[in-house]
Each structure stands twice: as structure tokens, then as C-alpha cells.
Amino acid sequence: MSDAPPGNPADRDPLHPGTSGIWTFLFIDMAVFGLLFLVYLSERNRLPEVYRLGQAQLTPLAGLAGTLLLLTSSWAVASAIHALRADQRKAATFRLTLGIVLGLGFVANKLWEYHLKIEHGIGPLSSGFFTFYFLITGLHLVHLTVGLGLIAKCRQRLAAEAGELSFQKLLENVGLFWHFVDILWLFIFPMLYLAGAR
Amino acid sequence: MAGNQTKSGQTKSGETVLRRVWLALAALTLTSTLIAETAHHSAYSVIIIFAIAALKAELVLTNYMEARKAEPHWIWMYRGWIVVVTVMLIAGYLV
Numbered sequence: 001m002s003d004a005p006p007g008n009p010a011d012r013d014p015l016h017p018g019t020s021g022i023w024t025f026l027f028i029d030m031a032v033f034g035l036l037f038l039v040y041l042s043e044r045n046r047l048p049e050v051y052r053l054g055q056a057q058l059t060p061l062a063g064l065a066g067t068l069l070l071l072t073s074s075w076a077v078a079s080a081i082h083a084l085r086a087d088q089r090k091a092a093t094f095r096l097t098l099g100i101v102l103g104l105g106f107v108a109n110k111l112w113e114y115h116l117k118i119e120h121g122i123g124p125l126s127s128g129f130f131t132f133y134f135l136i137t138g139l140h141l142v143h144l145t146v147g148l149g150l151i152a153k154c155r156q157r158l159a160a161e162a163g164e165l166s167f168q169k170l171l172e173n174v175g176l177f178w179h180f181v182d183i184l185w186l187f188i189f190p191m192l193y194l195a196g197a198r
Numbered sequence: 199m200a201g202n203q204t205k206s207g208q209t210k211s212g213e214t215v216l217r218r219v220w221l222a223l224a225a226l227t228l229t230s231t232l233i234a235e236t237a238h239h240s241a242y243s244v245i246i247i248f249a250i251a252a253l254k255a256e257l258v259l260t261n262y263m264e265a266r267k268a269e270p271h272w273i274w275m276y277r278g279w280i281v282v283v284t285v286m287l288i289a290g291y292l293v
Contacts, residue, residue, distance in 0.1 A: 008269075010268075015267060016267060016268060017264040017265075017267050017268055018268070020269060023268055023269070027272075027275055027276065027279070030276075030279050031279070034283050034286075037283060037286065037287065038286060041286065041287070041290030042290075044290065044291075045290065045293060060231060060235060064227065064228075067227050068224060068227060071220060071223045071224060072220065072224075074258065074262055075217070075262070078216050078261070078262040079213055079216050082213055175262075175263075176263055179258050179259075179262045179263045180263075182258055182262075183258050183259065183280075186251050186254045186258070187251050187255070187283055189251075190230060190234070190247045190248060190250075190251050191287060193234075194230060194233075194234035195243075195247050195287070196244065196291050197234065
């Protein structure tokens with residue numbers, strides 16, 4: 001009988017990014033978003049003109065700004081994890097702060113976009129397209145806000161817990177969640193703002 | 199000491215890769231926006247726009263998420279998702 005604690009050995013391997021549980025969780029969440037995209041496409045094919053007109057009312061530059069903010073935030077968090085592994089605590093803290101600030105920039109950009117739409121009398125019930133627009137970007141925004149809270153919590157605990165494997169795993173899990181939010185947006189942006197809008 | 203130097207060297211080269219990947223991601227994002235804004239809706243522009251999204255997702259998966267260091271099945275599961283969603287989006291916009 002082994003004395004080793006039960007569970008996946010990968011969860012105790014410092015070279016394995018995050019724990020096995022986060023990879024499972026994110027994949028399930030991705031599958032749910034995949035289904036949402038499928039329903040959107042099905043409705044878009046039923047009423048192509050309604051969706052094309054809805055897409056034409058979005059501002060691609062706002063979507064572009066959000067994408068660049070999120071990609072840069074993702075880089076900052078990935079870079080913070082590298083710094084933590086090298087025991088560069090100040091650099092890791094600074095990069096997590098940068099990741100949070102850029103993430104907040106994405107939130108501000110998205111809220112500004114919502115404000116402009118509502119100001120023009122466009123809401124989630126204006127058309128089928130805008131139902132999907134508010135639902136998909138809103139769900140993404142909820143994920144992003146949760147991610148920001150988790151990064152902020154890690155930043156707060158970093159000084160005291162850096163050097164512990166459990167903290168490294170925690171930050172890697174949070175980083176994986178953040179990059180997953182990024183990957184979702186990499187598809188949402190062209191799907192809603194770019195393809196078929198003209 | 200030597201261990202620290204090795205660790206520091208690995209971090210530096212790792213960070214150079216992260217920076218280059220960020221540059222590539224930003225350039226690809228600008229390219230797809232430019233294509234969408236200048237080209238008329240065509241099968242080619244739809245395919246290119248979603249193929250660029252798939253390439254960007256692959257770059258994030260392998261470089262930022264370090265999927266190659268995770269248990270081997272995950273990289274194929276996540277790549278499978280990227281391929282399925284990309285094909286689905288291209289088909290959905292072209293049908």
C-alpha cells in the first residue's frame with residue numbers, strides 16, 4: 001500500500017502546467033461555448049439579412065481594441081508565471097498588475113460598447129443577432145471578471161506564498177483560465193465583428 | 199549558483215518566445231481586421247479570417263498555456279475543439 005496521496009501525479013509535477021482538473025474544467029466550458037456558436041450559426045442561416053444588418057451596427061475597431069488588450073494581458077500573465085518559476089517575485093507581481101490593468105481596459109471597452117448600443121435603442125431583444133451578441137459577449141465578460149478576481153487574489157498572496165508548489169499550481173491554473181478566456185474571444189471577435197458583416 | 203544561472207537563462211529565452219508570440223498574435227489580429235474592413239464578403243475572406251483565428255488559438259494553446267507539457271491527450275482535445283469550431287464557423291458563414 002503506497003503512502004502517496006491519491007490523485008493524478010501530474011498535480012504534483014512542477015513541470016506540468018496547472019492541475020489535471022483545470023484542463024478538464026476548461027474543456028467542458030469550451031464545449032458549452034462551441035454549442036452556443038452552433039446555435040448562433042443555425043439562427044444566422046435562417047435569417048441571414050437580420051444578422052448581417054446587426055453585425056454592420058457593431059464597431060470593429062472596438063472589437064480590435066478589446067482583442068489587443070486581452071492578448072497583451074494574456075502575455076503579461078504568462079510572463080508572470082515564468083517570473084514566479086524563476087523566483088523573480090517583483091517581476092511576477094508587476095506583470096500580474098499589468099495583466100489586471102489590461103483586463104480592466106477590456107471590461108471598460110466592452111461596457112462602453114454596451115452603453116453606445118443602449119443609447120441607440122439597441123438591447124438584447126432588438127433582434128435575434130443582438131440577443132446572441134449580448135448573451136455571448138456577456139457570458140464572456142462574466143468569465144473575464146471571474147478571471148480578474150482570481151488574478152488579483154494571486155497577486156495579493158504572491159509575496160507570502162511564492163516558492164510553494166501549491167501556489168505555483170494555483171497561479172498556473174488561474175493563468176490557464178485567463179488564456180482560455182482569451183481563446184474564446186479569438187473566435188467571438190471574427191464571428192460577431194468581422195466575417196460576413198459587409 | 200549554476201542552477202540559478204540556468205534557470206535565469208531558461209526564463210530569458212522563454213520570455214523572448216512569449217514576446218515574439220505576442221507580436222505574431224497582434225500582427226495576425228491587425229491582418230484579419232484589415233481583410234474584413236477592406237475586402238468584400240467572399241468565401242476567401244471568410245476562410246482567411248477564421249483560419250487566422252485558429253492559428254492564433256494554436257499559438258496561445260502551445261505557448262501561453264504550454265499544452266505540450268500537459269498530459270498528452272489534452273493538446274489533441276483542445277486542438278480538436280479549435281479545428282471543429284473553425285470548420286463549423288467557415289461552413290456556417292459560407293452555406
